[in-house]
Amino acid sequence: MDFKRLRILRELADRGTVGATAEAMKVTPSAVSQQLKTLQEELGVVLVEKSGRGVRLTEAGLAMAGAAAEVSTALARAEATIDTYRRGWQTHVKAAFFPSAAEMFLPGLLHRVKAIDGLRFQAHFEDPNVAGFAGLTADYDIVLAHSVDGPDVFARLGLTVVPLLEEPLDVAIPEGHALAGKATLRAEDVIGFPWMGVPEGFPFDTVLRQIEVQADSPADRAQLFPDLRVLEALVSAGHGLSLLPRYTALKNQGRGFVLRPLEGGQSQPQHRCPRASRRCCPDHHPAGAHHAPGRGAVSRRGPGAA
Numbered sequence: 001m002d003f004k005r006l007r008i009l010r011e012l013a014d015r016g017t018v019g020a021t022a023e024a025m026k027v028t029p030s031a032v033s034q035q036l037k038t039l040q041e042e043l044g045v046v047l048v049e050k051s052g053r054g055v056r057l058t059e060a061g062l063a064m065a066g067a068a069a070e071v072s073t074a075l076a077r078a079e080a081t082i083d084t085y086r087r088g089w090q091t092h093v094k095a096a097f098f099p100s101a102a103e104m105f106l107p108g109l110l111h112r113v114k115a116i117d118g119l120r121f122q123a124h125f126e127d128p129n130v131a132g133f134a135g136l137t138a139d140y141d142i143v144l145a146h147s148v149d150g151p152d153v154f155a156r157l158g159l160t161v162v163p164l165l166e167e168p169l170d171v172a173i174p175e176g177h178a179l180a181g182k183a184t185l186r187a188e189d190v191i192g193f194p195w196m197g198v199p200e201g202f203p204f205d206t207v208l209r210q211i212e213v214q215a216d217s218p219a220d221r222a223q224l225f226p227d228l229r230v231l232e233a234l235v236s237a238g239h240g241l242s243l244l245p246r247y248t249a250l251k252n253q254g255r256g257f258v259l260r261p262l263e264g265g266q267s268q269p270q271h272r273c274p275r276a277s278r279r280c281c282p283d284h285h286p287a288g289a290h291h292a293p294g295r296g297a298v299s300r301r302g303p304g305a306a
Contacts, residue, residue: 005036005042010065011138043064045058091118093120093142095140095141096144098127098144099229102123130201167245168246172241177238182260186263187212191217196223196225197242199225199226202226236257
C-alpha cells in the first residue's frame with residue numbers, strides 16, 4: 001500500500017473535491033483520479049463514488065481516510081522524535097486567526113511561545129464565515145473560530161472541540177445618540193434605526209436576525225462589512241447602530257461610540273469560542289498553542305519537526 005495514495009485519499013476527505021485536492025498537492029486532477037483508482041485496485045474495495053458532478057467517499061473510503069490520518073500523525077511523531085535526538089526538540093505550528101481574535105490575543109501569545117525552546121509559530125490571517133472554518137484545518141494546525149451557536153457547530157463536522165471563551169455582543173451606539181442615555185436596551189428600542197451589519201453567514205448577522213424576531217420587525221441593514229474596525233468607524237460617524245464583541249470593542253469605547261447590553265431575557269448574544277481538533281488525530285499537540293484564548297480552533301495535522 002502506497003502511503004502517498006493514502007495521503008491523497010485523506011486530502012480528498014478534508015477538501016471535498018478532486019480539484020481542491022489536486023491544487024493542495026500541486027498535481028493535476030487527472031493524476032489525483034488515477035492515484036485513487038490505483039488505490040482502489042490495490043485494496044479491492046470501492047473508496048470513491050460519483051456524486052453529481054463530483055465524487056464522494058464511500059464508507060470504506062472515509063474509514064481509510066481516517067486510517068491515513070492516523071498513519072500521518074504517527075509518521076510525523078516518529079520524525080519529530082528522531083529530530084529531537086539530532087538537534088533537540090523542535091516543532092512548527094501554523095495557526096489561523098480571524099481579525100479580532102488576532103488583535104485581542106496574538107500579541108500576548110507571541111510572548112508566550114517565545115519562551116518555548118524549539119517552537120516555531122506562524123500566525124496567518126483568515127476571515128471566513130462560520131461554515132468556512134472547518135475547511136481551514138486542512139492547511140493549519142490550529143484555526144481560531146467563532147460561532148454564536150456554540151461548539152456543537154464544529155463538533156458535528158467531526159471535530160473535537162474545546163471551548164475557550166464566551167464573549168457577549170453589545171449594541172454600539174454613536175455618542176450623543178438618543179439611546180446612549182439608556183443603561184440597557186430592548187429589541188424594540190434598537191430595531192427602528194439603521195444598522196451597520198455584517199454579510200449573511202457571519203455570526204453577528206444571526207444575532208441581528210434574533211433581534212428582528214423579538215421586535216417582530218425587519219432591521220434596516222444600511223451597510224454590510226465583515227471588519228469590526230470599519231463598523232466602529234461607521235457607528236462613530238453617526239451612520240447607525242452595530243453589534244460588536246464587548247471585550248475587543250471596549251477599549252475603543254469613547255472614541256465616538258458607546259456600548260450598551262441588550263436586556264438579559266431578550267437576546268444576550270454570546271460570541272462563543274471553541275477549540276477543536278480532528279477526531280482521527282487525538283494526540284495532536286501543538287506545543288500548548290491550542291490554549292491561546294480565541295473564538296475557536298480546528299486542527300487535523302499531526303505534529304512535525306520544524
